[in-house]
Amino acid sequence: MLKISNQGDDMKKTDHLKNAGLKSTLPRIKVLSLFESAEQRHMSAEDIYKLLLSTGDDVGLATVYRILTQFEQAGLLVRHFFEGGKSVFELNQGKHHDHIVCLQCGQVEEFYDQAIEERQEKAATERGFSIRDHSLYIYADCNKENCPHR
Amino acid sequence: MLKISNQGDDMKKTDHLKNAGLKSTLPRIKVLSLFESAEQRHMSAEDIYKLLLSTGDDVGLATVYRILTQFEQAGLLVRHFFEGGKSVFELNQGKHHDHIVCLQCGQVEEFYDQAIEERQEKAATERGFSIRDHSLYIYADCNKENCPHR
DNA sequence: ATCGCAAATGATAATGATTATCATTTGTAT
DNA sequence: ATACAAATGATAATCATTATCATTTGCGAT
Structure with missing residues (x-):
């Protein structure tokens, strides 16, 4: 009895994650949601960690890093190395650019x-x-x- | 009375450094020499630090980092951010590639x-x-x- | 709905690259 | 040879990221 939020959306994400070979967990759904809704497509681990904090959807920083790496390996995200040293991620929408x-x-x-x-x-x-x-x-x-x- | 080594070469480097607005010091001459003689054009701070150690031309790691940054700003070196996070430098030979x-x-x-x-x-x-x-x-x-x- | 357990998470320590600090040394102009 | 600012080196500090490990959670089997 803890399935509170907008189930339609979360179901879609659950499937999305399952298809990527990842089990559907709360932190993963939150990160995926953020990428789908954020105004800026390109975000660092720190960006994501802070955005989630600001909305009360706390996720540990280590978990954010882990999830980003997993999403990258699963092909859900693309990692970029802009100047400055930190990795930046964006949703993988298939078309290279x-x-x-x-x-x-x-x-x-x-x-x-x-x-x-x-x-x-x-x-x-x-x-x-x-x-x-x-x-x-x-x-x-x-x-x-x-x-x-x- | 400490001007030991091959003076012709060192004189050239001294001028090279002076022209770049940097005073001619032993560590800077060593690093510059290394770039001019090394078999690999692209080297990281760690690479340079270790190469100098191996030839007995000890230069502190902090100094290596400082010199690389100064050389980059002076236009003597070009910095690259290859995947992997660490900076790599090469001699600036004018022609972009x-x-x-x-x-x-x-x-x-x-x-x-x-x-x-x-x-x-x-x-x-x-x-x-x-x-x-x-x-x-x-x-x-x-x-x-x-x-x-x- | 309940159990059991592997997988995931979170807090934190550890690592790797780089920068900052500061006492000591060294170019260089005088 | 002298003096002083600039440079160096040892080391502490910082930043991004990864590793560790005890605790929690998703989920398939009951």
Whole structure:
């Protein structure tokens, strides 16, 4: 008798987790929900830990790290190594894309360029390498109205 | 009366450092020499610290970190954030290039593709961003003879 | 609904990379 | 040779992340 919250949604997440080979636990559902509802797609472990704290949905920091790694391995999340050393995660929505990160406000925009993808593949195969993964980050100033510093 | 070693070379490095706005000190000369002579262009702070230890040219680890950061700011070195979390440095030889990193043996190959550069610039300007910097890392298997794991 | 147990969690210690502190040493201009 | 700011080195501190381990929980079998 503890199945309180919006069951429709939680059921969907439970299935989502089960399909990924992970058992449905409260912390995992909370983290998944956060990614599906958060305004910012790209979040670090610390971001998530604090957001959950702020809504009273406490989850231990160690658990947050564990869940992020599991979700990454299960293909639910994609991990990024932006400059600065800490890992940042986003929901995996199937379609690969690269990132432009604003150095002033941290805003992240995604883009995809077929030509770039092809040239990368070419550069690798020309040298006898088999691509496993790649990461392209453009660091820039977004020049937006609401961006601090100019 | 302590100017022992190969003075011609050290003089060049002294000038090199002076030009970069850094005073010529023994630890800085050692680190610079290492980058100019090492077989591997890409090295971490730990790599450098250990290499210097192994040749008896002891330099404190903290000093290695400081020097690397200073050299980066002076434009003598370029810092990279490969997957794995630790910073890796290489001599700045003026010409920008991207990297292919072998996930098996860690070997790094450099490449430059004008089309990729142009498409990146285009992607950024199309979105109103002004590029400051960018990093493209391809992670792959090098398939070389001497590479472990296959 | 209840049991049992492997799996998951949370608090915290431990680790690895990097930075800060501060007393001592070293370039360098005088 | 002198003086002093800058640099160094040993070490403590910090930050992100992982490991440990006692406790709790999801879930299949009853």
